[in-house]
Amino acid sequence: xxxxxxxxxxxxxxxxxxxxGDVVGVGTGSTANHFIxxxxxxxxxxxxxxxxxxxxAERLRGHGIEVRELNDVGxxxxxxxxxxxxxxxRHLIKGGGxxxxxxxxxxxxxxxxxCIADRSKMVDRLGAFPLPVEVIPMAxxxxxxALVRMGGEPAWRTGFTTxxxxxxxxxHNLDILDPVEMEREINxxxxxxxxxxxxxxxxxxxxxxxxxxxxxx
Ligand code: 5RP
Numbered sequence: 001x002x003x004x005x006x007x008x009x010x011x012x013x014x015x016x017x018x019x020x021g022d023v024v025g026v027g028t029g030s031t032a033n034h035f036i037x038x039x040x041x042x043x044x045x046x047x048x049x050x051x052x053x054x055x056x057a058e059r060l061r062g063h064g065i066e067v068r069e070l071n072d073v074g075x076x077x078x079x080x081x082x083x084x085x086x087x088x089x090r091h092l093i094k095g096g097g098x099x100x101x102x103x104x105x106x107x108x109x110x111x112x113x114x115c116i117a118d119r120s121k122m123v124d125r126l127g128a129f130p131l132p133v134e135v136i137p138m139a140x141x142x143x144x145x146a147l148v149r150m151g152g153e154p155a156w157r158t159g160f161t162t163x164x165x166x167x168x169x170x171x172h173n174l175d176i177l178d179p180v181e182m183e184r185e186i187n188x189x190x191x192x193x194x195x196x197x198x199x200x201x202x203x204x205x206x207x208x209x210x211x212x213x214x215x216x217x
Contacts, residue, residue: 006118009209027081028099079110095132095196115203119210130170139191
């Protein structure tokens with residue numbers, strides 16, 4: 001099975017978690033896009049969606065799904081999003097698509113976070129995928145130096161600006177032994193908006209698509 005088929009299988013399985021009347025929190029990326037395409041078939045049953053990026057909002061609207069403001073809807077019952085890496089503890093690295101801050105906000109506002117991914121995203125330890133960190137532009141070098149002191153090798157994602165007008169540092173070769181502690185430590189650096197570690201609030205459910213079908217953790 002190709003990675004894309006695995007993503008699609010996981011995304012379609014997540015549709016079973018959507019209930020009538022939900023305002024659904026929707027993530028960003030190619031796996032989330034499969035979920036959006038499936039959600040279009042249920043659009044008569046839901047009360048709209050909250051998007052974690054401008055790209056997702058555009059795709060939702062393209063399918064005729066109403067995009068709601070998080071400030072107007074309050075708590076969400078369900079958030080569905082992909083990941084760049086995931087562990088059996090349901091700790092994640094996210095932000096490959098640069099939408100990590102809004103993704104973390106929507107995840108925090110949601111009762112249940114269902115993470116969808118193809119099986120290749122499953123790892124024993126996080127960190128082979130460079131860890132994205134969203135940073136206020138004037139703090140780029142300051143934060144990069146702090147990340148070097150923590151043992152990482154930050155690379156500026158050049159030519160990319162987040163939906164919030166910030167920059168991304170992709171941190172290579174970090175030894176992420178304690179994801180919850182590292183999330184806290186990086187988030188405390190002045191100038192950091194969000195680190196793409198989702199450990200303090202990880203996924204509640206992990207749906208992995210692969211050759212032998214879909215596995216739920
Ligand atoms: C975007 C994300 C995505 O969920 C992550 O990059 C996975 O993307 P894809 O589904 O395309 O593999 O965190 O910021």
